[in-house]
Structures are given as structure tokens and as C-alpha cells.
Amino acid sequence: ETGVTQSPTHLIKTRGQQVTLRCSSQSGHNTVSWYQQALGQGPQFIFQYYREEENGRGNFPPRFSGLQFPNYSSELNVNALELDDSALYLCASSQGRTQETQYFGPGTRLLVL
């Protein structure tokens, strides 16, 4: 059984560009959540996808969007990158959409210059 994987591990972009981060959920899991962790802070919930639909969103602007595919892998897209978007982006998968234990991936470190 493979765990949660994320790609790429590191990424450097310039302000105004767009970025796509990828997450493969753990085998048997149908729900993926995305979190943003700024340096020295705890992770902040961005949104959750359950069976290819967004079913919950945190306090993030619309330029943060996502997708979930039939195999339950997921993408996080961020448009019009800002310097403050520099952070570690974590995804977590779970077996269900509510009250389930989440398993985290290693994260993608994004630097916006």
C-alpha cells in the first residue's frame, strides 16, 4: 500500500505566474484535502475534494482552485501568484469526506519571487 505522494517537491515561480501542484491519494481513499503552511505557522485548510467535487473551502480567494480525478488523485492550481503564496503545500487523503483520519503527503515547497 503506497502512501500519499506529491509532486513536485520544490518549485520556484515569479509573481503573476500560474502553478499546478499534484497529489496522489493513498490506496482506497476517495477524499483529498489541501493545506497551505506558511513559514513558522500551522497549516491552513484550503479546500477538500470528495468524489471529484469540492465539498468544503477555507478562507482562500478564487484564484486557488482544484480538481479531483476519477482515480481520486488531485491537483491544486494557483493563478496570478503573489509573494505571500510562498509556502509548503500539503495534501492529505482519507477514506471518507467527514470525520475521517487524514494521512498527509510530504508537501510541495513553493517559492514565489
Added chain:
Amino acid sequence: KQEVTQIPAALSVPEGENLVLNCSFTDSAIYNLQWFRQDPGKGLTSLLLIQSSQREQTSGRLNASLDKSSGRSTLYIAASQPGDSATYLCALNYGGATNKLIFGTGTLLAVQP
């Protein structure tokens, strides 16, 4: 507003010492509480999960307690080792329609050999 506070923000102890990390929260209507470990620049490793109906959980040298009435949880680490050096995060799940976790800002622990 659901807020989570962790004190202290940083802690340095000599090897072998027992220590306690604190987590306090403003809304006690939690579904469960989880303690995570995070090594620098890495993802999250789940250490212990306490359901709202439980008072404590133990795993090896770790013991986590939960007191909903006072809005507090503690993580006790016995006989600390240099390998325990990491950031420790507590996270609350309030149930509802998603698996959203609300994290504290973490305690950075350094165990000196």
C-alpha cells in the same frame, strides 16, 4: 471563532528529560484532536489521535490527554531523545461536512545530547 494556541512556541531540553507540550482551544465542541510531528521542511506524521469521548491516548513514550471542559490538551514525552527534535502540532477536527483540521502554530522542540 475556533482558535488553537500552542505554548511554548519553542523549547530546548537536555536528553533524558520528561516534557509537556500544551495545546489550548477556544471551542470545545470538537470531534477529535490529533498531535502531529513535523521535521524541517517535511510533511506531517500523525502521533496520536484522541476522540472527544476519550481522556487520553498512549503510544510508546508519548501520552496525550484531552480535557474538553478546560479546552486543553497536553502531549507528554518521556525520556526525551535527540531524535525527538521536531515541531509538534496539535490539530482539531470539529466534524461537520468535511475533514477540515484546525492547527495550532506548533512547538519547536530541540533535545540536546
